[in-house]
Amino acid sequence: MEIKYDSVYYSKNENTSLEKLILEDINLELKEGKINGIIGKCGSGKTTFVELLNALLLPTLGSIQIGDYQIEKDCKIKDINNLRVELGYVFGNPKRQFFLPTVKEEIAFGMKQFSYKLDKIDSRISDALKMVGLDDSYLERDPMKLSNGEMRKVAIASILAFNPKVLIFDEPTLGLDSISEKSFLKMLKMLKNKYHKTIVIVTHDINMIHKIADYLFVFHEGKMVLEGTKYEVFESELLEQYEVVRPSIMEFSYQVLQKKGIKLGYRDDVNDLIKDIYRHAS
Amino acid sequence: MIEIQDLIYQYEKNDLNYIFNKLSLTLEKGSFTTLIGPIGSGKSTLVKILLGLIKVDNYIKIDDLVLCTSNMKKIRNKIGVIFENPDEIFVSETVMDEIAFSLENQNKSKKEIWKKVEEIANYVGIKPLLECDPHTLSEGEKRLVSLASALVIDPQILILDEALSMLDEISKRKIFKILKECNEKGVTILNITHDLNESLYGNDIVLLQGGKVLLHGSKEDVLKQETKLKRAGLELPFLADLSIRLMYYGILDHMILDMDEMVNAIWK
Numbered sequence: 001m002e003i004k005y006d007s008v009y010y011s012k013n014e015n016t017s018l019e020k021l022i023l024e025d026i027n028l029e030l031k032e033g034k035i036n037g038i039i040g041k042c043g044s045g046k047t048t049f050v051e052l053l054n055a056l057l058l059p060t061l062g063s064i065q066i067g068d069y070q071i072e073k074d075c076k077i078k079d080i081n082n083l084r085v086e087l088g089y090v091f092g093n094p095k096r097q098f099f100l101p102t103v104k105e106e107i108a109f110g111m112k113q114f115s116y117k118l119d120k121i122d123s124r125i126s127d128a129l130k131m132v133g134l135d136d137s138y139l140e141r142d143p144m145k146l147s148n149g150e151m152r153k154v155a156i157a158s159i160l161a162f163n164p165k166v167l168i169f170d171e172p173t174l175g176l177d178s179i180s181e182k183s184f185l186k187m188l189k190m191l192k193n194k195y196h197k198t199i200v201i202v203t204h205d206i207n208m209i210h211k212i213a214d215y216l217f218v219f220h221e222g223k224m225v226l227e228g229t230k231y232e233v234f235e236s237e238l239l240e241q242y243e244v245v246r247p248s249i250m251e252f253s254y255q256v257l258q259k260k261g262i263k264l265g266y267r268d269d270v271n272d273l274i275k276d277i278y279r280h281a282s
Numbered sequence: 283m284i285e286i287q288d289l290i291y292q293y294e295k296n297d298l299n300y301i302f303n304k305l306s307l308t309l310e311k312g313s314f315t316t317l318i319g320p321i322g323s324g325k326s327t328l329v330k331i332l333l334g335l336i337k338v339d340n341y342i343k344i345d346d347l348v349l350c351t352s353n354m355k356k357i358r359n360k361i362g363v364i365f366e367n368p369d370e371i372f373v374s375e376t377v378m379d380e381i382a383f384s385l386e387n388q389n390k391s392k393k394e395i396w397k398k399v400e401e402i403a404n405y406v407g408i409k410p411l412l413e414c415d416p417h418t419l420s421e422g423e424k425r426l427v428s429l430a431s432a433l434v435i436d437p438q439i440l441i442l443d444e445a446l447s448m449l450d451e452i453s454k455r456k457i458f459k460i461l462k463e464c465n466e467k468g469v470t471i472l473n474i475t476h477d478l479n480e481s482l483y484g485n486d487i488v489l490l491q492g493g494k495v496l497l498h499g500s501k502e503d504v505l506k507q508e509t510k511l512k513r514a515g516l517e518l519p520f521l522a523d524l525s526i527r528l529m530y531y532g533i534l535d536h537m538i539l540d541m542d543e544m545v546n547a548i549w550k
Contacts, residue, residue, distance in 0.1 A: 177515045245450075273524070277528070
C-alpha cells in the first residue's frame with residue numbers, strides 16, 4: 001500500500017492565540033514492505049507525524065495518500081474509519097491500552113468493533129498470538145499481570161488480529177530489557193519477511209533502530225530534514241546540527257575517521273569492527 | 283550516605299516471594315551510583331521504602347538519621363526525587379508554582395521562595411518556561427522541571443527512578459551534565475534504571491537481582507563481569523564490550539569508557 005505525504009502541515013490549537021506549527025511542509029514516501037524508522041529529538045514532531053498517518057489527527061494543510069484513501073483537513077471520520085483496519089497503531093505504553101480482564105477479550109475487542117464474524121474471532125485470536133510468539137495458554141490470563149515484554153506482545157497481537165497491512169509503533173522498546181528487546185526485534189523481522197508488513201517505528205532509541213531499520217527519516221523542529229539508508233543517514237555530517245546522535249558503534253568509526261584519518265568502514269557488529277581495528281591499529 | 287542493613291520485604295505477609303531478602307547496601311556520601319536491576323527486581327519499591335512510603339522494620343540510615351516516623355520530615359527534606367512519569371506528579375498550573383511547591387511546604391517567605399525558584403530555573407536553563415503549563419512541555423523540558431523541583435530544596439541526596447528512559451540521548455546528556463555538577467558539589471546521586479548505558483555517566487554500579495545485591499563496585503570493575511551482567515538480561519554498553527574484546531586481543535590493557543580516550547589509546 002502506497003503511503004505518500006504531500007506538502008503536509010499541522011498546527012496545534014489552530015486559529016487561537018496558542019496556535020503552534022508542529023509539522024511544516026512534509027513531503028515523503030514510506031518504503032513499502034520495509035522497516036521505516038522515524039528519528040529525531042523530543043519535540044521534533046515524530047509522534048504527530050504518525051498520528052496523522054492513522055488519522056488520529058487531520059492535516060491543517062496538504063494531503064496524505066494511503067492506498068486508495070486520501071486524508072485531508074475536511075475528511076469525514078466515517079469515510080476513513082475503514083482505513084484504521086489497514087493501519088495498526090501500537091501505542092508506546094500497553095498499560096494505557098488494556099482495560100479488559102483477559103488477553104482473549106482484549107484481542108477480541110477491536111475485531112468486535114469492526115464487526116468481524118464471531119466464529120472467525122477465536123481462530124484469529126490464536127493466529128495473532130502465534131504471530132507474536134505466544135501460545136493459547138495466555139488466553140485466560142490477566143493482561144495487566146504479564147511482564148512488560150509479554151504485555152507489549154499482547155498489545156501487538158490485538159492489532160495483528162485485524163491483519164493490517166501497515167504496523168505503526170511509537171517507542172516500542174521503551175522499558176524493555178535487552179532479552180525482551182531482542183525477541184521483539186526478531187518478531188519485527190519475521191513480520192516484515194514472512195507477512196510482508198510495512199513497518200513504521202518512531203523512536204529516540206538510536207542503538208535499537210540501527211539494528212533493525214531499512215530506511216530512516218530524520219525530523220528536526222517540525223521538518224523532515226534527512227532521509228536514506230541507515231548508512232547514508234548516520235554517515236552524514238549534518239546529524240550534529242539536527243541534534244541526533246549516532247549509534248555508538250558508528251560514532252566510533254566516525255570519530256576514528258575525524259581524528260585519525262583512518263577509514264574503518266561502518267559496521268553493525270562489534271566482532272567485525274574488531275577485525276578492522278586489528279588491521280589498522282598501530 | 284544511605285545505609286541499608288538486612289532489608290527483608292515481601293508484598294504480602296505470607297508470600298514466599300521475597301522482593302528483598304536480606305539486602306544490605308551502603309552508598310557513601312558524595313557517590314554517584316547507578317542501580318541496575320531487571321524489571322520486577324524491586325527497584326521502585328526500594329525508592330518507596332527510602333521515602334518512608336512503605337514502612338519496614340529493618341535498619342535503614344540516611345546520613346545520620348535512622349529511618350522512622352519521627353525522623354521522616356527531616357529525611358524527606360534531604361532527598362530530592364525524580365520519578366519516571368512527571369505528568370503524574372505535576373500539581374501546578376505553571377512551572378513557577380510547580381518548582382515552588384515543595385518550598386511552600388517549608389514555611390518560607392514569598393520573597394525567599396521566588397528568589398530561590400528563579401535561581402534554580404536559571405541554573406537548569408528553564409527560565410523562559412516559568413509561565414508555561416508544565417503538562418504542555420516536551421518530555422525533555424518536563425524532566426528539567428522535575429529536576430528543578432527536586433533541586434530547589436537543596437537536597438543532599440538525589441534519586442532518579444527510571445526518570446530518563448523516555449528521553450533522547452541529547453536531552454539525557456543535558457541532564458547528566460547538571461547531575462555531575464551537583465555531584466561535584468557533594469550531592470549523593472542514585473540513578474535507578476534498567477539501561478546499563480546510563481551507568482557510563484556515573485561512577486559506581488549496583489546490580490540488584492533476586493532480592494539481593496549481586497554486584498557493587500566502580501563502573502570499570504562491574505562492567506568487566508560480562509557473564510553475570512548478561513545472565514541478568516543486560517546488554518553491555520558498546521565501549522565496555524569493545525574494551526573487553528580489545529583487552530582479550532592485547533590491544534588495550536584496561537577498560538576505557540570514554541570515546542575520545544578509546545580512540546587515542548588504540549592509535550597513540
